[in-house]
Amino acid sequence: MSVHRSAATSPRWSPHLLRRAQLWLMLAPFLAGAFLLIGLPTLLTAGLAFTRYDAIMPPVWVGLENFAAIFRREVFWIAVRNSLLFALTAAPLQVLGALLLALLLHPVRRGVEGYRSAVYLSAVVPDVAYALIWLWLFNPLYGPINLVLAAVRLPQPLWLADPATALAALVIMAAVRVGEGMLLLIAARQALPAAFFQAAMLDGAGRWSAFRYITWPLLLPWLLLLLVRDVVIGAHAAFTPTLIMTGGGPGYATTLLPFLIYEEAFGSLRIGQAAAMMSVMFAAIGLFVWLVFRRSGGWAQVDEP
Amino acid sequence: MSLQGAWRWVIPGLLAGWLLAVSGCAPRPEPPLTFLIAGDPADEAAYRTLVAAFMAENPGLRVELLNIPSVRDFQRRLVADFAAGAPPDIFLINYRRYGPFVASGAIAPVGPFLAQSTELAAADFYPQALAAFTWQGELICLPQNMSSPVIYYNQDLFAAAGLPAPGDAWTWDEFLATAQALTRDLDGDGAADQYGLGVEPTLARAAPFLWMNGGDLVDDPAAPARLTLDAPASRAALAWFVALQTVHGVVPDAAAEASESSLSRFLNGRLAMYVESRRAVPEFRLIEGFAWDVAPLPVGKMPATLLHADAFCLSAAGKQQAAAWRFVEFANTRAGQRILARTGRTVPSRIDLATDPAFLDPQARPASSRVFLAAIPAMRSLPAMSTWLEVESVVDAELEQAFYGQITLDEAIRNATARSAEFLR
Numbered sequence: 017m018s019v020h021r022s023a024a025t026s027p028r029w030s031p032h033l034l035r036r037a038q039l040w041l042m043l044a045p046f047l048a049g050a051f052l053l054i055g056l057p058t059l060l061t062a063g064l065a066f067t068r069y070d071a072i073m074p075p076v077w078v079g080l081e082n083f084a085a086i087f088r089r090e091v092f093w094i095a096v097r098n099s100l101l102f103a104l105t106a107a108p109l110q111v112l113g114a115l116l117l118a119l120l121l122h123p124v125r126r127g128v129e130g131y132r133s134a135v136y137l138s139a140v141v142p143d144v145a146y147a148l149i150w151l152w153l154f155n156p157l158y159g160p161i162n163l164v165l166a167a168v169r170l171p172q173p174l175w176l177a178d179p180a181t182a183l184a185a186l187v188i189m190a191a192v193r194v195g196e197g198m199l200l201l202i203a204a205r206q207a208l209p210a211a212f213f214q215a216a217m218l219d220g221a222g223r224w225s226a227f228r229y230i231t232w233p234l235l236l237p238w239l240l241l242l243l244v245r246d247v248v249i250g251a252h253a254a255f256t257p258t259l260i261m262t263g264g265g266p267g268y269a270t271t272l273l274p275f276l277i278y279e280e281a282f283g284s285l286r287i288g289q290a291a292a293m294m295s296v297m298f299a300a301i302g303l304f305v306w307l308v309f310r311r312s313g314g315w316a317q318v319d320e321p
Numbered sequence: 322m323s324l325q326g327a328w329r330w331v332i333p334g335l336l337a338g339w340l341l342a343v344s345g346c347a348p349r350p351e352p353p354l355t356f357l358i359a360g361d362p363a364d365e366a367a368y369r370t371l372v373a374a375f376m377a378e379n380p381g382l383r384v385e386l387l388n389i390p391s392v393r394d395f396q397r398r399l400v401a402d403f404a405a406g407a408p409p410d411i412f413l414i415n416y417r418r419y420g421p422f423v424a425s426g427a428i429a430p431v432g433p434f435l436a437q438s439t440e441l442a443a444a445d446f447y448p449q450a451l452a453a454f455t456w457q458g459e460l461i462c463l464p465q466n467m468s469s470p471v472i473y474y475n476q477d478l479f480a481a482a483g484l485p486a487p488g489d490a491w492t493w494d495e496f497l498a499t500a501q502a503l504t505r506d507l508d509g510d511g512a513a514d515q516y517g518l519g520v521e522p523t524l525a526r527a528a529p530f531l532w533m534n535g536g537d538l539v540d541d542p543a544a545p546a547r548l549t550l551d552a553p554a555s556r557a558a559l560a561w562f563v564a565l566q567t568v569h570g571v572v573p574d575a576a577a578e579a580s581e582s583s584l585s586r587f588l589n590g591r592l593a594m595y596v597e598s599r600r601a602v603p604e605f606r607l608i609e610g611f612a613w614d615v616a617p618l619p620v621g622k623m624p625a626t627l628l629h630a631d632a633f634c635l636s637a638a639g640k641q642q643a644a645a646w647r648f649v650e651f652a653n654t655r656a657g658q659r660i661l662a663r664t665g666r667t668v669p670s671r672i673d674l675a676t677d678p679a680f681l682d683p684q685a686r687p688a689s690s691r692v693f694l695a696a697i698p699a700m701r702s703l704p705a706m707s708t709w710l711e712v713e714s715v716v717d718a719e720l721e722q723a724f725y726g727q728i729t730l731d732e733a734i735r736n737a738t739a740r741s742a743e744f745l746r
Contacts, residue, residue, distance in 0.1 A: 071404035072425040090740060157580035177579035179727055266575075267722050282397040284711055285421045287404075 058298070064291035071287055082292035092293065094268045095276040098183060099297075102254055102272060106190040107246035111239055114197030119231070121198070122205045132202070139195030143256040150189045151176070151261050176262055179269035186257055186270055190250060197242050204238040205231065237312070244308050248301055273297050353383035354645050357402075357409035359395030360388055360666075363603030367664040374660060375651045382644055384411075392418075403427055408636040410645040413465065415631050416453040417525075417703055417710055422634070423456045424707035429635040432460035434646045440654055450670040453702045454632045462632035463649055465658070466667035468599035469626040469696045470529060470618060472496075473687070477611040478503055478515070478593040487616035489695070493530075493561065496619035500571035503593035517571040519583025520596040522724035524716040525627060525703070527562045532701055533621025534558035545704045545745050548716070550734045558621075559720075560730055567726045575725035598629040599693055602665035606686055615687040617696060624699035630670065668693045708744035715741045 029037075065082055067075035086092045121132050138146070153159050154175035162172040175185040212230050221229070255274040258264055264271035264279070273293065281290035358368055365388040372384045387409065389395040396418060402408045408427065422428050435441060443451060443460070450464035472487065479486065482502050491499075500517030507514040520526050528538060536555030539545035549555055566572040573583055573592075586592035588604075590611050595601075596618075605613060618626060633649040635642055651657050658669045659679040668690075669680055675694050703709060716737040723733035 070421065070425045071400050072422070072427045089743065155580050156576040159580075174576050174579065177575040177725075179722060265718060265721065266725075266727065267718050282400050283393075284708075285400060285425070 061291045061294050061298075064288055065295045067288045067291075069287040069291075070285040072285070075288070078288065082288045083296070086289055086292050086296070091268060091271065091276065095271050095273045098268075098271060099251055099254075099273040102183060102187060102190070103247045103250035106187045106250050107243055109187070109191035110194055110197060110246045110250075111242045113191060114194040114201055114242065115235070115239065117194060117198045118201030118205055119227075122202045132198070135198055136195035138193045143253075144260060146189075146193070147257045147260040150185075150257070154185055154189075154261075176270075177266065179266045182262055182266060182269040186254060186262075189257060190254065197246070200242065201235065201238060204235055208234055240308070240312055244305060248305065251297065251301055351382075351641065351644070353385040354411060354641055354648060355385050355387060355409040356648070357387050357389065357395070357399065357412040359390065359392045359413070361390065361604065363664060364388070364666055367603075367661050367666055371652055371657060371660050374657070375648055378651065379647065382647065384648055403636075403638075406638065408638055410636055410639040410641055411648060412634050412636070413631050414462070414634055415629070416462075416464075416705070417713070419454070419462060419632070419634065420705065420707040420709055423461050427637055428461055429637040429639065429642055430459050430461045431463045431633070431635060431646070431649065434635075434650075435460060435463065438650055440650050445653075445672065446670050447672055447697060449628055449697065449700045449702070450630050450632075453628055453630050453705070456705060462634035463653055464630050464632040464670040465653065465661065466599070466631055467670050467697070467700070468629040468668045468693060469700055470526065470596050470598050470629070471692055471696070472594050472616045472618060473587065473597055473601060473605065473613060474594045474616055475587070475590060475592075475611050475613055478590070482593075486614070487619075489617060489692075491616075491619045493619045493621060497565070497569060497571070500565070500594060501569060504569075504571045513570065513573075513577070514591065516573050516577075516583070516586060516592045518565060518594045518596070519587055519592045520565070520572060521583075522563075522566075522717070522721045524713050524720060526596060527559060527720065528701075528703070529618055529626045530562050530621065531555045531558040532625030532627075533618075533623060534561075535622050539704060539745070542704050545706065545712075547745060548712070548734075548738045548741055550716070550737060551731075556730070556734065559734070563720075563723050563730050566724050572724075575727070578725075599668050600629075600666060602687065606665055613686065614689050615692050616689065617692050625701055626696045626699050628700040628702045711744045712741045715744070 064075060066077060066079060068078050068081075069075035117135055121128055121135070141149070153161050156162055156172065156174045156177055159175075161175070165172045173181040173185075176182050208231065212234075213226055216226050216230060252274045254272050255278065258270050258272055258275040259278070262270040264275050274297075277290045277293045277297070280293065281287045356368075356372065358364065360368070365386070368386055368388070372386050375384060376382065389398050392415075399408070399412060399414075399422070403422075414422070419428070435443060441463075446464060447467055450467040451460060454460060454462045454464055474487065476486070484499060484502060487496075487499070503515065503517035504513050505515040506512060524538065531538060531550075531554070534554050534557055536552055536558050537549055538555070540547045540549050550559060566574060573581075573586065583592055583595060584597075587595040588608060633652060635645050635649065639645055652661075653671070655671065655674065655677075658667075658671050658674055659677065661667050662669045662674060662677065662679040663682075665685060669675065669677070674680055681690050703713075719728070719733035719737040719740075722728045723730045728736075
């Protein structure tokens with residue numbers, strides 16, 4: 017109604033234009049924030065990647081030298097390998113865990129809210145607190161994990177203190193944080209029409225068949241979305257635990273790219289090289305998302321049968 | 322708009338204009354000098370006392386002390402401040418960490434200020450400390466203290482084991498035997514509950530032993546091009562150092578250290594000897610459960626130890642350098658250094674304070690503070706170069722794994738030599 021009236025008072029504004037203007041107005045705070053906090057730093061980083069810059073003297077243009085330098089460095093490739101290993105193991109485990117819990121907790125039952133809240137709680141704990149909790153859980157002598165393993169006479173790894181198990185410990189820690197994914201999948205599962213399942217049951221389909229032929233294919237776009245999100249987040253979100261729990265060690269066992277970039281920039285004052293690493297990581301993630309997008313034919317989900 | 326309406330704006334307007342004019346004319350006080358340190362609460366208290374004493378003597382000057390408790394965070398803060406164009410006027414930094422800042426011209430050398438000072442002279446300070454802060458022939462920062470690693474030991478555990486106090490010239494073998502006698506499995510479960518020794522598996526801690534054995538860390542300390550940890554004398558010393566854990570088990574292993582740090586074990590009376598510089602004293606003075614003292618490092622083929630020193634540096638971009646120098650000057654007079662020495666934190670860099678009761682107070686622990694003074698003639702510095710800290714961190718990453726038996730010593734040396742090459746060119 018109000019659209020028509022304002023259109024009548026100012027003839028140059030057609031309802032269509034007005035609606036677009038409203039949309040842009042509502043988008044503006046987000047766009048401003050995104051530009052200031054993401055766009056601008058990205059542009060600056062891309063620019064710094066071509067300079068030698070130590071934060072004290074003004075940047076000096078060096079062309080592609082930084083990229084050549086980081087590709088020559090062994091520790092860069094170690095960090096790339098660690099980051100890939102981390103993101104590609106933690107993300108699928110996270111999605112799988114979220115799916116299992118969503119299927120378990122989606123039916124409306126007495127007390128199910130309590131279980132859902134308990135699972136979601138891990139998503140609300142601040143990163144630093146989460147890291148400190150796990151530092152205690154992984155304590156090789158007094159930590160509950162190893163005490164349980166000792167009680168059932170299983171070998172007790174040194175977890176974060178051993179280069180062979182440190183990265184696996186970080187993966188475990190990331191993989192059990194499934195609260196958000198679970199919430200999303202519960203919503204997705206509840207949106208599936210009950211008629212499908214009733215029809216299948218009339219045809220004599222068991223639980224497994226119902227999951228295999230109905231739930232799984234219909235949830236697949238959601239799972240893919242979650243997987244991509246977790247890979248992308250996993251590629252840089254492991255920064256806090258590495259900083260607080262391992263410092264990238266023992267050796268370089270948990271030196272992930274974000275941690276190396278931070279050390280290069282603020283520890284070694286090679287901000288140019290750090291920016292080059294950041295740009296490479298940014299480009300790789302962009303490429304990955306684009307490829308998945310292409311392969312999956314877009315994110316659009318057809319709800320209508 | 323009515324006239325009355327217009328008048329409503331005139332009076333506030335005049336008032337605002339008057340305020341602006343007054344604030345423009347009034348002499349604006351200088352902003353306070355900013356002084357950045359990295360220390361524990363005891364350090365901070367000591368520097369607050371120093372700052373208060375300075376401001377009492379110089380009523381026109383204000384100093385704002387900022388303490389960043391962790392050394393790593395301190396470095397990041399300093400970089401961020403420089404990047405933002407707002408560095409602290411004065412900062413206190415270790416000579417192993419100041420290289421990148423000197424190399425990029427961030428520090429205004431104190432040499433010219435010292436040369437013109439009527440309060441201080443270069444001859445007041447230990448030459449080893451001045452040398453550590455001299456870059457290409459120029460004195461960059463003014464050293465505030467000079468320390469070296471020593472053995473802090475639990476006198477009660479020594480007495481309980483029937484061991485005499487360590488002598489002034491104990492050997493590596495005697496040291497090891499002592500550590501073995503003090504490593505105990507008290508409940509008979511096959512795992513040690515009390516350890517003889519705690520030492521960080523780092524190059525800085527191992528360096529004195531390499532030097533004492535006639536080895537060195539690099540080919541040319543003045544212009545290092547390569548690590549020489551694989552040279553026979555260096556390797557033998559490293560092998561002895563690593564064997565303290567891998568062979569003799571007198572130091573907590575990886576699991577034990579990850580579960581409870583050696584420092585915590587020492588503080589709780591379950592670790593007999595702990596290697597640390599003078600900086601541990603304020604914290605150890607809070608120990609109530611047992612008596613403790615310090616002993617020198619065990620002696621090798623030749624005397625050698627590692628210099629630890631912090632100095633006051635002035636930012637090149639500081640707008641009040643003369644005032645900042647006055648603070649640094651005051652802090653390094655007899656009176657200024659006595660304030661810091663009394664906290665136990667520092668071994669003064671001033672020669673005339675070495676025998677001063679502020680440092681050698683017979684009532685305050687450690688009773689054998691002269692151990693720090695006796696070490697001075699044998700002090701050596703780590704190479705002065707902008708990338709030295711990175712060389713250390715590369716070596717530390719490997720040495721730690723060798724120390725805990727996760728890789729062999731030769732593997733560690735090979736990796737460290739290869740990976741440090743890019744920082745030594």
